[in-house]
Structures are given as C-alpha cells and as structure tokens.
Amino acid sequence: MARQDGIPRTLTLEIVTPTRMVVRDEVEEVVAPGSEGYFGVLGGHLPFMSTLKIGELAYRKNGRWRYLAVSWGYVEVRPDTVIVLADVAERAEDIDVARAERARGRAVELLGRREDETVDVARSEGALTKALTRIEVAGKT
Ligand code: ATP
Numbered sequence: 001m002a003r004q005d006g007i008p009r010t011l012t013l014e015i016v017t018p019t020r021m022v023v024r025d026e027v028e029e030v031v032a033p034g035s036e037g038y039f040g041v042l043g044g045h046l047p048f049m050s051t052l053k054i055g056e057l058a059y060r061k062n063g064r065w066r067y068l069a070v071s072w073g074y075v076e077v078r079p080d081t082v083i084v085l086a087d088v089a090e091r092a093e094d095i096d097v098a099r100a101e102r103a104r105g106r107a108v109e110l111l112g113r114r115e116d117e118t119v120d121v122a123r124s125e126g127a128l129t130k131a132l133t134r135i136e137v138a139g140k141t
Contacts, residue, residue, distance in 0.1 A: 007044035008080035013059055015068065015084040022068070022089045029060040030082045032075050041077050050075050052086060054129045056137050067092045069137040071130055095138035104131035 013030055015023040031040045033055025054071040073086035107128035114121050 009043050010080075011041065011043050012081045013084075014082070015057070015070070015086065015089050017086055017089050022091065023059075025059070025061060027059045027061045027082075028063075031058045032082075032084065033057060033070065034075065041082055044079050045077050047076075047078050049077070052084070054126065054133055056133060057084065057089070067137045067140045069095060069130070069134045071133075090134065090137075092137045092139075092141045095134050097135060097138045100131045100134035100138070103127055104135065107131060 010026045010028055011030060013023055013025050013027045014021065029040060029042050031038055032050070033053050034050040035053045036050070038055070039050065052070060052073045052075055055069075057068045057070045058065050060066075068089050068091050070084065070086040070089045072088075073084060075085075076083045107124045110119050110124040111121065111128065113119050114124075
C-alpha cells in the first residue's frame with residue numbers, strides 16, 4: 001500500500017527456506033540479523049542486499065511484533081518488499097524448546113572439550129548460538 005507521496009507504507013515480507021515458505025505477509029517493519037549487525041527496514045527503503053547470521057528476525061504487523069529464529073542466508077530489500085532466503089527459519093510458537101535445550105547441552109559439552117582435536121569448535125559454537133537463539137525467541141510467544 002502506498003502513501004500519498006508514493007512511498008510504500010507497508011512491505012511484503014517473504015521468508016523462505018529450502019523446504020518451505022515460512023512467512024508471506026504484509027508488514028509495517030522488519031528487523032533482521034545481518035552479518036554486519038541487526039538492521040531495520042520500513043516501507044520505501046533503498047534497495048540493498050545483506051547476508052544473514054544466526055539470530056532473531058522480528059516483524060511488526062498491525063502494531064504487534066512477531067519473532068522467528070533464523071540462521072544463515074540472504075535478505076533482499078526493495079522499497080515495497082523484503083525477501084529472506086534462510087537455511088532455517090522457525091516462528092517462535094513452532095520452536096521445540098526441549099530440543100533446543102538438548103542441542104545447547106551437546107554444544108556446551110563439546111566446547112568443554114575444545115582442546116580435543118576431534119571437536120569442531122566453530123561448528124559447536126554455531127550450534128550453541130542457534131540453540132540459545134531458539135530458546136530466547138521461543139520465550140517471546
Ligand atoms: P538439532 O541438533 O536439534 O537437530 P540443529 O540446529 O542441528 O538442531 P538444524 O539443522 O538447524 O537443526 O535444523 C533442521 C530442521 O529442524 C530445520 O527444519 C529446523 O527448522 C528444525 N529444528 C531444529 N531445531 C528445532 C527446534 N528446537 N524447534 C523447532 N524446529 C527445529
């Protein structure tokens with residue numbers, strides 16, 4: 001929808017993973033975890049692209065904020081559209097907290113043995129960040 005000055009007032013947000021369309025909605029604002037840091041987008045934003053890191057993606061619709069956990073991917077911003085292509089994306093209400101707690105426990109256990117050369121430290125750190133993000137986002141339902 002456009003304002004009288006022609007600047008789009010809302011954004012079409014699409015969040016897609018390799019297996020499904022997680023969100024397709026008209027929204028007022030998006031805040032995404034860019035690899036250089038979190039950024040916010042309103043309607044009429046100049047086009048740009050960014051890579052995504054593991055983190056929380058929030059969007060505002062009818063004044064209410066909704067949250068997802070996302071990890072890795074790309075965001076394409078246009079004045080009236082935000083397209084997120086992510087490796088994984090889960091709405092806060094769909095997150096299995098017990099599973100995330102188990103993933104956190106495994107990652108912490110592995111990182112406790114980081115001197116062991118069989119432990120892939122970077123991968124374990126990524127798993128820990130993912131698990132902590134899921135737990136935090138799930139708390140926002
Ligand atoms: P786990 O070690 O528990 O499998 P993971 O971080 O290795 O977690 P991913 O590879 O990121 O899992 O995701 C695989 C699939 O499982 C994706 O579809 C993802 O959305 C889903 N998934 C993983 N963890 C959770 C969770 N805690 N709640 C809901 N969906 C999850």
